[in-house]
Amino acid sequence: MTCPQANSPAASAPHSSAAHTATHPNRWSASADRPKRVSVTVYAPDPVLHVGIVHQLRQRPEIDLVDDTGAGGAEVSLVAVDTVDDEASALLNRLRHNPGTRTGLVVGTFESGDALQRAIESGVAAVLRRAEADQDRLLNLVLAIANGEGVLPGDLLAKLLTHVGSLQRSALDPRAASLSTLTPREAEMLRLVAEGLDTGEIARKTAYSERTVKNVLHEVITRLQLRNRAHAVGYALRNGLI
Numbered sequence: 001m002t003c004p005q006a007n008s009p010a011a012s013a014p015h016s017s018a019a020h021t022a023t024h025p026n027r028w029s030a031s032a033d034r035p036k037r038v039s040v041t042v043y044a045p046d047p048v049l050h051v052g053i054v055h056q057l058r059q060r061p062e063i064d065l066v067d068d069t070g071a072g073g074a075e076v077s078l079v080a081v082d083t084v085d086d087e088a089s090a091l092l093n094r095l096r097h098n099p100g101t102r103t104g105l106v107v108g109t110f111e112s113g114d115a116l117q118r119a120i121e122s123g124v125a126a127v128l129r130r131a132e133a134d135q136d137r138l139l140n141l142v143l144a145i146a147n148g149e150g151v152l153p154g155d156l157l158a159k160l161l162t163h164v165g166s167l168q169r170s171a172l173d174p175r176a177a178s179l180s181t182l183t184p185r186e187a188e189m190l191r192l193v194a195e196g197l198d199t200g201e202i203a204r205k206t207a208y209s210e211r212t213v214k215n216v217l218h219e220v221i222t223r224l225q226l227r228n229r230a231h232a233v234g235y236a237l238r239n240g241l242i
Contacts, residue, residue, distance in 0.1 A: 037064040038146040039073065041101075043091060044080035049130075053080055053106065056135040063142065076145045077101045078138075080130065082108040084115045086212055089122060096123030102145045106133050114183055126151035182241050186220050189213060191242045194233045 040063055044050035057063045066074045077095045081088045084107060095103045104126045110116045119127070128141050128151070144151050182190070185206075192202045203210045217229060226232045236242040 038075050039064045039066050040076045041066045041074040042078045049080050056138050060139050074101050076142050077103045080106040084119050092122035104141050104145045106130050187242050190236050193229050
């Protein structure tokens with residue numbers, strides 16, 4: 001006697017699913033050389049940017065989104081910012097000390113080669129421009145990071161190499177200062193120091209926080225091995241940097 005359940009849809013469903021999987025061996029879910037899903041945490045100070053990236057990634061079955069509360073276990077940390085400022089640098093450095101995650105950066109722009117170098121030194125494994133961050137590129141970025149790969153647009157790689165080369169030449173010949181020694185922001189702040197403005201006045205003039213002004217000037221003094229702000233201004237004037 002034939003059992004009625006044998007021909008029911010419920011009974012035939014598993015066989016159909018198995019047959020479907022067998023006929024598509026190259027699907028990501030059947031891949032043996034990478035995880036079925038990559039856990040990702042998105043960090044973005046701009047709520048609109050955060051929602052946009054999360055929305056793009058949530059639609060992909062390869063991605064398992066993890067919120068901030070469970071961020072310690074995410075394989076990939078994706079940081080999305082307009083520029084690599086002090087706040088972004090602090091976040092990148094914090095993520096660098098988490099051995100369980102690798103970091104990707106979606107960025108609007110790099111103000112200088114120095115900012116790009118800081119991002120790389122902060123543990124960023126891959127970079128994508130914000131203007132190019134569609135769903136497919138975001139997915140490719142995440143999968144590359146999860147697979148231990150590095151991603152950097154060709155022009156940014158050239159910019160980084162040029163910057164590193166400039167630093168090496170300066171190290172070999174400290175007197176060979178050039179206009180590229182200072183970033184536009186650093187040069188502007190030194191010019192304002194030369195005009196007699198204090199930290200608060202420079203902050204209001206440039207629309208940066210006083211903390212940022214102090215950090216930028218401290219970075220210049222430290223990098224060029226100078227004693228103080230007055231020494232930095234004198235050095236920049238002598239070498240035609242401002």
